[in-house]
Amino acid sequence: MWTYIVRRTLYNIPVFLAIVFVLMLALRVNDPVSAQLGKNAGEEQIRLLTEEMGLDEPFIVQYGVFLKKLVTLDFSERSWDQGFPVSEMIFKAVPPSMAITIPTLTVTAMIAICVGLVSAFNRGRAIDRSLMFIAVIGMSISVLVYIILGQYFGAFVPSESIEGWPFQVAVDASAGESALFFFQPAQWVAFCMLPVMINVVVALGYDARFYRAVMVEESQRDYIRTAKAKGASTRRVMFVHMLKNAMIPIITRIMISLPFVITGSILIEVFFGIPGMGRTLINAINSKDFPVIQTFTALFAALFIASNILTDVLYALVDPRVRLS
Amino acid sequence: MLKARRIAALGLAAVCLLNAGTAIGAESTEKKDELKVMQLPIRTDGPKSLDPVEGSTTYDNMACAQFYETLLTNKYASPMEMEPLLLAEMPTTEDGGTTWHFTLKEGVYFHDNACFPGGKGRAITPDDVFYSIKRLADDEYKLENWWLLDGTILGFNEYKDAQNAADEFDYDAPVPGFRKINDREFEIVLTKPVYRFLYILGMFQTSVVPREAVEYYGKDFARNPVGTGPFILDTWVPKQSLTADRNPNYHEVFYPGRDEWSREDKRARLHRAAGKQVPFVDRVEFTMFIEDQPMWLEFNAGNLGYTQVPEDYFQEAFDRSSKELKESFLRKGMRPHANKLLDFTFRGFNMEDELLGGYSTEKRALRRAISYAIDLDEINETFYSGRRIVYDGPIPPGLDGHPEDGRSEAAARGRNIAMAREMLAQAGYPDGKGLPAIRFYTSQNAINNAVSEMVKRQLAEVNIKFEPVFMDFSTLIEAINKKKAPMFGFAWSSDYPDGENNLALFYGPNEAPGSNHYNYKRPEYDALYEKVLTMGPSEERTAIYAQMRDMILDDCAYVGGMARERFYLMNPWLLNCKPTERYYGWFKYLDVDDSKRE
Numbered sequence: 015m016w017t018y019i020v021r022r023t024l025y026n027i028p029v030f031l032a033i034v035f036v037l038m039l040a041l042r043v044n045d046p047v048s049a050q051l052g053k054n055a056g057e058e059q060i061r062l063l064t065e066e067m068g069l070d071e072p073f074i075v076q077y078g079v080f081l082k083k084l085v086t087l088d089f090s091e092r093s094w095d096q097g098f099p100v101s102e103m104i105f106k107a108v109p110p111s112m113a114i115t116i117p118t119l120t121v122t123a124m125i126a127i128c129v130g131l132v133s134a135f136n137r138g139r140a141i142d143r144s145l146m147f148i149a150v151i152g153m154s155i156s157v158l159v160y161i162i163l164g165q166y167f168g169a170f171v172p173s174e175s176i177e178g179w180p181f182q183v184a185v186d187a188s189a190g191e192s193a194l195f196f197f198q199p200a201q202w203v204a205f206c207m208l209p210v211m212i213n214v215v216v217a218l219g220y221d222a223r224f225y226r227a228v229m230v231e232e233s234q235r236d237y238i239r240t241a242k243a244k245g246a247s248t249r250r251v252m253f254v255h256m257l258k259n260a261m262i263p264i265i266t267r268i269m270i271s272l273p274f275v276i277t278g279s280i281l282i283e284v285f286f287g288i289p290g291m292g293r294t295l296i297n298a299i300n301s302k303d304f305p306v307i308q309t310f311t312a313l314f315a316a317l318f319i320a321s322n323i324l325t326d327v328l329y330a331l332v333d334p335r336v337r338l339s
Numbered sequence: 340m341l342k343a344r345r346i347a348a349l350g351l352a353a354v355c356l357l358n359a360g361t362a363i364g365a366e367s368t369e370k371k372d373e374l375k376v377m378q379l380p381i382r383t384d385g386p387k388s389l390d391p392v393e394g395s396t397t398y399d400n401m402a403c404a405q406f407y408e409t410l411l412t413n414k415y416a417s418p419m420e421m422e423p424l425l426l427a428e429m430p431t432t433e434d435g436g437t438t439w440h441f442t443l444k445e446g447v448y449f450h451d452n453a454c455f456p457g458g459k460g461r462a463i464t465p466d467d468v469f470y471s472i473k474r475l476a477d478d479e480y481k482l483e484n485w486w487l488l489d490g491t492i493l494g495f496n497e498y499k500d501a502q503n504a505a506d507e508f509d510y511d512a513p514v515p516g517f518r519k520i521n522d523r524e525f526e527i528v529l530t531k532p533v534y535r536f537l538y539i540l541g542m543f544q545t546s547v548v549p550r551e552a553v554e555y556y557g558k559d560f561a562r563n564p565v566g567t568g569p570f571i572l573d574t575w576v577p578k579q580s581l582t583a584d585r586n587p588n589y590h591e592v593f594y595p596g597r598d599e600w601s602r603e604d605k606r607a608r609l610h611r612a613a614g615k616q617v618p619f620v621d622r623v624e625f626t627m628f629i630e631d632q633p634m635w636l637e638f639n640a641g642n643l644g645y646t647q648v649p650e651d652y653f654q655e656a657f658d659r660s661s662k663e664l665k666e667s668f669l670r671k672g673m674r675p676h677a678n679k680l681l682d683f684t685f686r687g688f689n690m691e692d693e694l695l696g697g698y699s700t701e702k703r704a705l706r707r708a709i710s711y712a713i714d715l716d717e718i719n720e721t722f723y724s725g726r727r728i729v730y731d732g733p734i735p736p737g738l739d740g741h742p743e744d745g746r747s748e749a750a751a752r753g754r755n756i757a758m759a760r761e762m763l764a765q766a767g768y769p770d771g772k773g774l775p776a777i778r779f780y781t782s783q784n785a786i787n788n789a790v791s792e793m794v795k796r797q798l799a800e801v802n803i804k805f806e807p808v809f810m811d812f813s814t815l816i817e818a819i820n821k822k823k824a825p826m827f828g829f830a831w832s833s834d835y836p837d838g839e840n841n842l843a844l845f846y847g848p849n850e851a852p853g854s855n856h857y858n859y860k861r862p863e864y865d866a867l868y869e870k871v872l873t874m875g876p877s878e879e880r881t882a883i884y885a886q887m888r889d890m891i892l893d894d895c896a897y898v899g900g901m902a903r904e905r906f907y908l909m910n911p912w913l914l915n916c917k918p919t920e921r922y923y924g925w926f927k928y929l930d931v932d933d934s935k936r937e
Contacts, residue, residue, distance in 0.1 A: 044814050051483070057852065059482045066481070095387045096577045097561045106576075162632060170636040183640065184633035187378065187580035187624035285630050289579045297384050297578045297629070 015330065019323060026319045033315040034084070037308065038077055042069075046304045050094055067094075067304070084312055095303040103294055103306060104313070106193060111278030111290030113196035113206050118213040118279075119271055126218055127264065130225025131252045134233050146223065153219030157212075161285045164212045181208040185287035196288070209282045221267065228263045232256050261332045269325035273317040374621035377913070377931050380634050380643050384578040385627035390561035391546040392474045395483055397920065400543045402575075404923040405583050405623065406450075407546035407566035410441065410468065411537060415928050416599040416609075418921040419737065419836045421541055424592075425463065425567065427523075430540075436532030436873065441468075443523045447590040452565045454555035460588065463547055463567060465525035469517045471547045473510055478503045484544040491536060492516040493528040510550070532873040538835035541922065569618040569927035581625040585618055592617050594915070594928055604917065607674065612915055612930065619915075619930035641936055644913035644929070648906040650723070656908060659724050664908075672911030672935065676918055677904055679728065681735045681833035683841055685899030686713075686779070686794075691858045692825040694775060698861070698894065701766045706895040707751035708762035709777065709826075712801045713898050714754035718790055727901045732888035733831075733841040735902045739876060740838035740884025749889035753898075759801045771802025780818050781828035783809040791828075820852035829856060836921060838884045839871055845891050857896045864890050911935045 047063045064070050068079060083091065089101035096103070129149070133142045165183050173179040182204045189195045189205070196206055232238065233256060241255045257264075278292035287293075291310070298306035329336045386402035388394055394403055412424040423429055425447055430439045449460035472492075475484050476499035490496055493516030502508045518526040529536060539545060552565035564572050567590065570583035594612040597605075604610065612619070628634035631649035638646035648656055656668050657675070664675045688706055690696040695706060715729045728736055730745035731752060746752065753759070760770070768774040777798070781787050791807035798805040810818070818824045831854075833840045847865045849855035867887050874880040891897075907918045912935040915928050 044811070045817055048817055048820065051481075058478075059485070062478050062481050092558075097388060097393075097558065098577065165632060165636060170640060173640060183636045184626075184628070185579070186637070186642065187582050187626045189576070189580065190574050190582070191576050285633055287579065287626065287628070287633060289576060293578070293629075300384070300629075301387065 015327065019327065022323045022326065026323070030315060030319055031081070034081065034312050035077060037311050037315075038073070038080065041304060041308060042073070046302060050302050050304070080308065080312075084309075084316075089309055091305045091309070093298070093303050093306045095298065095301040095306070100306055100309045104291075104310075106191075107278075107289060107291045107294040108276060109193040110196050110288050111283070111292065112275060113202060114209050114213065114282065114288060114290065115275040115278060117206070117210045118217065119268070119275060121210070122214050122217045122221055123264075123268055125214070126221030126225050127257070129218070129222040130227075130229045131256065133222070133226040134229030134256075135248070135252055137230055137233070142226075146226065149219040149222045151219070152215060153223070157216050157281055160212045160216055161281060164208060165285065168208050168211070180204060184285070185289070189289070205286065205288065209286045209288065213279060213282060224267060225260075225264065228260050229256060232260045235259070262329055262336075265328050265332060266325060269321050269328065272321045272324075273314065276317055277314055375619065375931050375933070376622045376624060377620045377926075377929060378624045378626070378643050379926070380638070380646055381581070381625050381627045382631070382634060382647055382649075383627065384629055385581065385625070387577075388561040389564045389572070389575065390480075391544050391548065392471075392477075392480045393483055393561055394544060397923075401923040402581055402625075403543045403546060403564070404568070405570040405926060406564035406568040406572060407543065407548065408568050408924065409541050409543060409546050411541040412924050413541060413919070413922040414595065414599070415917070415919075415925050416595040416601070416604065418919040421537060424541075424924070425547060430537065436529070436534065436536075436875070438526055438528045439536070440526050441465075441524065443468075443525075444590065445523070447567050448588050449549045449552075449567055450565050450571050450586060451588065452552060452563075454549070454552040454565060460565075461549075463549075464522050465519045467547050467549055468525065469514070469519070470510055470550045472517075472545060473498070473514070474548070474553070475544065476502065477508050479508065487539050487542065487544060491529055491533050491539075493530050534873065534875050535835060535837060535839060538837060542835065543923070568924075570623060573622070578627055578629075580627065583623050585621045589618065589927075592927065607917075609915060609917055612928070618927040623926060638908065638910065641910055641912070643910070644931070645907055645909040645916055645918060648908055653724060653726070653906065657906065662726070662906075668908065674909045674911075674916075676907040676909065676916075678907065678918060678920060679736050680903045680905055680920060681738065681836060682830060682902040683733050683735055683833070683844075683899070684727075684830040684901040684903075685733075685897040686826060686828050687857045687897040688895070689819075689822055689825050689827070689856075689858055690860065690894075690896060691822055695777070695825050696858070703894060704762045705766035705768070705774075708759045708766060708768075708801065709798065709803060710751035710895050710898045711753050711755045711759035711762060712798050712803060713794055714797055715752075715899070715901060717754070717797070718793060719901065721793065722786060722790055726904050726906075728904060729901055731900075732892055733844060733897075733900060734838040734884065734888060735833060735841065735900075738833075738836060738838045738841075739881045740842075740888055742885070742888070747885075747889055747892055749892035751892070751895050754797070756801060763801060763803070771804075774803060776804035776806040777826055778824075779805060779807045779826045779828065780815055780824035781807060781809060782812045782815050787828065819856045822851050822858060827856070838888075839868075842868055842871070842884065842887050845887075845896060859891065859894070859896045861890065861894070 047060050047067070047069060051059055051063060068076055083089070089104065090099045092099055093103060129145055133145045136142045169181040169183045180203050185205050195201055238251060238256060241251050246255070276291060278290035280292035280296050282288070283290045283293035284296060295310050298310065381398055381401060383398060386394070386399045387396065388399055389402055389406065391403045391407050394400060408424050410425050411421045414420045414422050423444070425444055427442045427444045430441045432439050443463060443465065447463050449455070449463065451458055451460045455461055472488065474480060475488055476495065488495060492514065494514050495516055498512065498514045502512060516528040518528065520526065546566060549565055552563070553560050556563045562575060569586050569589050571586050573582040573584050575581045594615045594617055597610045597613040600610040631651060634643070634646055635649060635652050637643050657664055664673065688695045696702065719725055719727045719729055728745065730736060731742055731747040731750035734740040736745065763769065763771055779791065781791060788809065795805040795807065815827065819827055819829070831841065831844060843849060844854050845857065845859040845864060846855055846868045847860040850858045850860065864887055867883055871880055871883050905920065909916045912932050914930040914932055919925060
């Protein structure tokens with residue numbers, strides 16, 4: 015297995031190098047220095063910042079320097095906009111993102127798998143049609159609508175009439191700098207639970223339909239008929255036989271979502287004021303914060319590649335028929 | 340089984356730890372409850388630096404002004420006027436404005452901070468003023484605000500060039516224009532009388548900082564402000580929040596006296612704290628809002644002292660035609676306030692463009708034809724609910740040189756289809772025949788796209804083909820700086836309340852990539868500009884401003900302009916609040932009445 019992991023990692027290195035190359039090229043199409051300095055920038059000022067950022071060097075040199083930093087995990091370069099080292103920004107942004115995305119991923123997967131199982135087992139019946147109708151409605155509505163309505167009817171309106179209503183519209187200054195703030199039960203309920211609920215509702219439609227399709231396929235296999243013939247209970251057929259055999263697509267689906275645990279969800283973080291990775295990245299894009307955009311995007315690419323490799327490894331662990339060679 | 344127990348024990352321990360954290364938090368919250376705490380919003384993602392010399396945005400200004408102070412400042416009751424802040428009196432001059440004499444106020448101390456011996460802040464001296472101004476010349480700070488003093492102080496440009504060329508920037512090297520008299524008095528000698536110099540001494544970028552702090556914190560100085568301001572930084576979570584506590588050693592600054600307030604202000608009871616020492620609150624908490632909805636809801640829930648009224652929510656709070664606050668908001672005790680901004684929004688022509696540029700009668704007529712055909716009032720009504728102020732000339736409302744009723748006879752104000760057709764014929768394109776499409780460069784956003792469609796339709800009525808080119812803001816700046824945009828949409832917000840700041844946009848030597856994006860060059864205009872630079876407010880200066888304004892309008896270097904009117908709402912628990920965007924040192928005058936919170 016280790017040989018396989020090493021080989022897949024080596025195969026993916028050119029992919030990663032190409033991503034970083036294209037990323038750096040794209041960021042330099044428009045002069046990032048003029049964009050950063052704004053309306054009063056003089057030529058001397060533009061020259062100084064260009065030199066300070068190493069943008070006066072040939073592109074290939076800049077590429078080499080950035081790769082070296084990535085390989086040595088040197089994220090000490092400072093944000094243009096904030097003056098903070100990028101590493102510090104990453105460390106501060108990951109925990110709040112995880113406070114939202116881990117519960118979202120877990121709850122969504124659990125509910126969607128159950129809905130998929132129930133739907134598949136009752137294929138064609140009213141319960142199946144109702145669940146899928148709700149799923150389609152759910153996935154047809156923009157996430158922005160859920161957020162706007164969620165903030166209004168989930169936090170603002172009830173807080174006007176119900177004393178002690180737990181959900182807040184957005185994170186306020188009380189959050190301070192503590193990385194653990196969002197992991198305290200009371201704070202999590204106040205600031206994270208509503209965003210998690212919205213995220214779950216948004217993701218549920220897609221996931222439930224996907225898992226239903228997987229389960230429908232599994233439910234037509236011979237081993238299900240055999241299990242039923244041997245007198246296994248419905249619950250046992252669904253949760254032991256069918257679920258176990260459907261693990262490959264389930265793992266794929268979950269693993270695809272795994273990098274989002276770190277990267278966060280941009281709109282949710284922006285609207286609810288959660289200082290996570292998504293909000294940090296969108297802020298960096300808005301303020302043309304070149305070092306942050308570059309480092310974050312390269313990291314995201316690395317995370318996606320890593321999760322792909324991990325997915326293959328998990329296949330072999332859950333399904334003995336899969337051999338890593 | 341054992342494993343499960345271990346996991347359960349670990350889980351229990353984690354919950355206990357979290358609860359312990361919550362308990363400690365609860366105790367400190369109780370202490371905070373006894374304090375006067377003021378919660379305010381910062382629309383957008385807030386400051387990028389807390390070092391004044393690196394600041395440029397409104398939000399840098401808003402944050403820095405709580406910790407740092409300038410020699411002069413705007414008056415809270417009448418923000419267009421200046422008054423001393425770190426000075427005992429307004430600076431004086433005996434030679435017509437070349438040499439200025441300053442006396443520092445007594446009893447002004449820097450915040451207590453670890454950078455000082457014994458952690459005790461010391462009194463400010465003229466050396467601190469000189470040091471702070473010298474930082475503007477240091478290319479370590481990328482000269483972001485050098486333009487403020489470029490060519491203004493005697494020997495300062497030479498000092499900047501010499502020090503930046505040297506191995507190390509020497510802050511002790513002398514500048515001929517800086518003269519220290521004693522520990523409180525000093526003089527600054529200018530290269531020539533430049534009236535705007537006094538305004539610049541009120542801009543936050545020239546705030547006084549202590550050298551010890553800059554050297555102690557190094558690169559992190561931008562996150563550790565040490566000034567003389569009314570508040571001391573507690574925490575700053577960039578793009579998220581900023582909290583500050585009252586400076587217990589703040590110098591004597593009093594709330595404006597009763598007679599300084601207008602009758603209207605007195606009706607709003609803004610004079611209630613007249614003569615009292617500020618600041619009134621113990622703590623201020625700013626939260627940054629990138630999106631408007633959460634800010635609006637938080638304000639409506641009573642959690643924020645005031646808010647700007649976002650465009651999308653204007654009609655929820657105000658009657659569209661009368662601009663009066665709706666009854667439902669008045670019932671909650673909310674108060675409105677409107678600010679006319681010193682804005683200049685325009686569609687500029689590149690005067691060096693082959694088709695649209697030039698000063699011949701034909702070229703001038705073509706630009707005037709375009710201007711006559713565009714209906715700014717229709718744009719204002721359709722997209723801004725009529726809340727923008729349409730005016731002639733580059734000088735915004737409220738400043739000397741702004742035309743009476745906003746109209747000047749020299750302007751080619753639309754919509755006047757007959758004049759547009761006549762001008763087109765004069766330009767050699769009768770009924771638009773033979774005129775190539777006008778390429779209009781503008782930044783991409785929903786409003787710009789829609790407005791451009793309307794302009795396209797308006798111009799089509801006189802057979803002028805209009806071709807909008809949408810791009811991101813950085814590409815737009817680049818195109819304008821390289822003189823590639825024949826016509827472009829842009830805006831300017833005055834740096835200080837003097838028409839000279841806007842007239843500088845048409846001064847020849849400021850051509851692109853400078854602030855003269857139009858590349859407008861008229862020697863007689865430049866001569867007048869150089870003359871007014873040295874003049875203080877007077878009827879003569881206002882007359883010259885009007886002459887320069889009409890010169891630009893006659894040449895029709897742009898189509899426009901428009902200024903925004905910003906609406907604010909205040910919750911009843913926030914007292915003494917008269918929001919202004921001229922400066923941001925006014926938060927110290929605010930007070931809270933917790934009994935009025937719901």
